[in-house]
Every structure is written in C-alpha cells, then in structure tokens.
Amino acid sequence: MSVEEPGTGPGWSRLAGVVAEQVPPAEVDAVWVFPVLRQQQREWGTAVISRVDGERRRIYTARYSLMIKGKERGRFESTIEEVGSGPVDAIPALLQEVHQRTDDDVPPTPVPPDAWFAA
DSSP, X not given: OOOOOTTOSHHHHHHHHHHHHHSOGGGEEEEEEOOOEEETTEEEEEEEEEEEETTEEEEEEEEEEEEOSSTTTTOEEEEEEEEEEEXXXXXXXXXXXXXXXXXXXXXXXXXXXXXXXXX
16 A cells, blocks of 8 residues: 555545646745545645745645545646635744645645645
8 A cells, every 4th residue: 555645636636727827836935734634535634835025925835635546537626715814924823724724634734835736
C-alpha cells in the first residue's frame, strides 16, 4: 500500500488548478491541507490558502469532492471561499479562526505552495 504525501493526489491537483484560476499562485504564501476523508465511493479534501494581497493577508478555504468509484467515477466538484482577512502579520490569529470554523479535531498539514500548485 502506498501512502500519499499530504496535499498530493488527483483531487488535490484538480483543486489546485481551480484555485490557481481564482487566486494568483504567485501571491499564495502558504497552503495547509486537512486529512482526506473517504467514505464509500467519494473522497473529500479541504485546504486553507493564505494569500498576501498588498498590505492584507486573505485566507481562503478550498474544498473538493471526488467520486473515486462507481458510474460517476472522476466527477469533481469544488468550492473556494474567502473566510478571513487581516494585516499581513496576523496569520496565527486568522489560522486559529479558520481551524475553529472547520470543526475538525486534526490540525492541517503545511504544504509548500510551489509543490501544491505543481501537483
């Protein structure tokens, strides 16, 4: 059994492409991914994206759903939502807010933005 690096795999690469269409990758300074959830024929992934936009830091939550089995295998859906913004140096407080909103007990894993967008 192979173990994927956090933030890699077909769902993540498709989500990174969708994010790159809406958020300039050159402005993304950090990406965190939560563990993928798999249930029956579907997997879900959630990433937190940090973008420096001038004097502001903008935080996004990007999510995907991917059918991994069955007749609809390969069907992909995604959403990207801006969930916070603040001064560039306010990253710890913004991340804490994002983590609280996700209702997830497992903290996200940091992934280098270049590696995430390259996948």
